[in-house]
Amino acid sequence: MKLLDSRYGGLLLLAAGLLLLPWLAGNAYLLDVANRIAINAIIAVGLNLLIGYAGQISLGHAGFLGLGAYASAILCGSYDWPAWLALLSAAAGVALLAFLVARPILRLKGHYLAMATLGLGMIVSLVLSNESALTGGPDGMAVPGLVLFGWEPQGERAWYWIFATLLLLAIWLAQNLIDSPLGRALRAVHGSEVAARVAGVDTTACKVQVFVISAVFAAIAGSLSAHYTGFVTPGQASFLHSVELVTMVVIGGMASTYGAVLGAALMTLLPQLLSGLEDYEMLVFGLILMVSMIVLPQGLLPGLRGWLQTRRAA
Amino acid sequence: MMTALLELEHLSKSFGGVHAVQDVSYRIEAGAVHAVIGPNGAGKTTLFNLISGVYTPSRGHIRLRGEEVGGLPPNRLAERGLNRTFQNLQICMNLTALENVMVGAHLQLDRRFLPVLLRLPAIGRSDRRARERAAELMSFVGCGAYLAAEAAAMPYGALKRLEIARALAAEPQILFLDEPAAGLNATETAELEAVIRRIAERGITVVLVEHDMKLVMNLAEHILVLDYGRKLAEGSPAEVRANPDVIAAYLGAA
Numbered sequence: 001m002k003l004l005d006s007r008y009g010g011l012l013l014l015a016a017g018l019l020l021l022p023w024l025a026g027n028a029y030l031l032d033v034a035n036r037i038a039i040n041a042i043i044a045v046g047l048n049l050l051i052g053y054a055g056q057i058s059l060g061h062a063g064f065l066g067l068g069a070y071a072s073a074i075l076c077g078s079y080d081w082p083a084w085l086a087l088l089s090a091a092a093g094v095a096l097l098a099f100l101v102a103r104p105i106l107r108l109k110g111h112y113l114a115m116a117t118l119g120l121g122m123i124v125s126l127v128l129s130n131e132s133a134l135t136g137g138p139d140g141m142a143v144p145g146l147v148l149f150g151w152e153p154q155g156e157r158a159w160y161w162i163f164a165t166l167l168l169l170a171i172w173l174a175q176n177l178i179d180s181p182l183g184r185a186l187r188a189v190h191g192s193e194v195a196a197r198v199a200g201v202d203t204t205a206c207k208v209q210v211f212v213i214s215a216v217f218a219a220i221a222g223s224l225s226a227h228y229t230g231f232v233t234p235g236q237a238s239f240l241h242s243v244e245l246v247t248m249v250v251i252g253g254m255a256s257t258y259g260a261v262l263g264a265a266l267m268t269l270l271p272q273l274l275s276g277l278e279d280y281e282m283l284v285f286g287l288i289l290m291v292s293m294i295v296l297p298q299g300l301l302p303g304l305r306g307w308l309q310t311r312r313a314a
Numbered sequence: 315m316m317t318a319l320l321e322l323e324h325l326s327k328s329f330g331g332v333h334a335v336q337d338v339s340y341r342i343e344a345g346a347v348h349a350v351i352g353p354n355g356a357g358k359t360t361l362f363n364l365i366s367g368v369y370t371p372s373r374g375h376i377r378l379r380g381e382e383v384g385g386l387p388p389n390r391l392a393e394r395g396l397n398r399t400f401q402n403l404q405i406c407m408n409l410t411a412l413e414n415v416m417v418g419a420h421l422q423l424d425r426r427f428l429p430v431l432l433r434l435p436a437i438g439r440s441d442r443r444a445r446e447r448a449a450e451l452m453s454f455v456g457c458g459a460y461l462a463a464e465a466a467a468m469p470y471g472a473l474k475r476l477e478i479a480r481a482l483a484a485e486p487q488i489l490f491l492d493e494p495a496a497g498l499n500a501t502e503t504a505e506l507e508a509v510i511r512r513i514a515e516r517g518i519t520v521v522l523v524e525h526d527m528k529l530v531m532n533l534a535e536h537i538l539v540l541d542y543g544r545k546l547a548e549g550s551p552a553e554v555r556a557n558p559d560v561i562a563a564y565l566g567a568a
Binding site: 176177180181182183185187188191192194196197198200201202203209255 | 368427
């Protein structure tokens with residue numbers, strides 16, 4: 001736990017775990033699950049900056065993920081752009097969109113902010129499923145493989161290294177941000193917005209900034225996952241997926257970066273583990289989520305940490 | 315006439331039909347302790363909220379060193395050297411005590427986006443200095459015992475002083491304290507008095523809203539009295555104490 005508290009301890013520990021994993025669980029299925037966890041974890045780490053640290057809600061982040069995924073699909077598939085250019089353009093485009101909508105949306109608070117972001121996500125999802133000439137409609141569309149300057153990752157293992165590296169990078173960036181004057185300002189906005197403003201924090205700019213960052217995290221993860229799975233569907237941008245992303249942050253532990261990673265792992269693994277239950281899968285899934293929120297309301301990681309501390313003190 | 319540090323001219327604020335502050339004019343010269351007093355509901359906190367940018371004036375002017383600042387948001391006023399504390403505490407309970415004070419130093423810190431994201435050494439240096447300075451300020455206001463504490467674990471009296479430390483971290487020229495002694499016992503109030511004196515000695519102009527008349531009379535060199543949103547009187551403590559209108563407003567005499 002002490003290692004986890006130091007600045008780079010957690011990152012080193014995770015890096016070591018990620019290095020060892022392919023040797024412990026090397027088959028394609030397990031690596032595929034690990035890759036999906038990493039994709040979700042990158043998004044959750046970004047979303048946690050917005051929800052956990054800045055205290056703002058977004059029920060539309062799957063929209064940004066969908067935009068990233070479809071931008072890569074369309075630009076590479078229909079217009080033969082190089083993958084890296086499509087990915088960067090998608091990220092820049094989503095950043096611009098997030099920036100433009102953030103100012104009016106983030107003036108809202110609580111339920112109203114939730115409704116506005118929900119609307120944003122729904123618009124994206126509707127456009128993606130209705131513009132079938134461009135997007136293939138509800139059936140989705142195929143995405144060419146990722147070719148980076150002549151190199152194309154083949155198979156789950158090659159992709160695993162890409163996602164693992166990006167996850168570590170995402171965590172590193174998020175932690176740098178949190179442990180800085182900007183991050184303190186963000187957390188102050190959560191704690192007392194008026195106090196933050198009086199202290200000189202431009203709270204609107206602060207919220208816009210973190211909204212854009214979290215949207216870009218989602219867009220990049222979306223682009224890469226589109227190349228990885230080779231297919232995109234409008235479901236990726238759906239409201240349900242947005243809720244799933246928020247659940248990862250909340251269940252892992254708000255304002256805890258590794259909590260977000262844990263939440264992403266849990267939300268990705270559980271359906272796999274429960275798939276044997278067939279009809280009862282969703283029932284048990286929901287029950288597990290409910291019980292864990294009742295027992296550990298601060299989320300898994302902060303809750304477990306608190307429990308360990310009291311046990312050690314006793 | 316010399317430009318006042320802060321000048322209010324015919325300042326008014328209405329909420330619907332309620333005239334919370336009406337036509338208040340007042341000059342605050344640099345380097346003195348001022349106090350705003352008045353019965354409950356006289357408009358003292360509304361006046362503070364107007365001056366600190368929490369509310370926008372309905373009419374009138376607020377000038378900081380001659381510059382019109384009425385309607386500017388609080389963060390713009392902080393940039394211009396104006397800071398405040400709150401009657402009902404505004405502490406970030408999700409931060410440590412020290413971090414709360416460091417938030418106050420926000421404007422002084424290196425917070426360029428890319429260097430922050432890549433954690434360049436300059437950011438770490440600027441943050442370490444802020445941490446040391448915040449610790450000094452906590453000792454200065456008498457919160458030295460809580461350097462490692464979570465804000466949420468601190469007692470009320472210490473939180474009131476922590477808010478003052480946060481405001482000081484912004485290095486203000488003029489500091490507004492909204493009922494700093496409310497809820498404090500006699501010992502804590504005496505400590506607070508000493509802290510405010512030391513702040514004034516640093517050359518910071520202090521303006522307080524306060525119900526504790528002993529504190530006000532001890533500290534303030536100039537007092538503004540409000541009643542029903544209007545200026546009732548102003549002057550030195552002795553003048554205000556002798557003013558029949560003020561006595562009437564406080565004692566309810568006709």
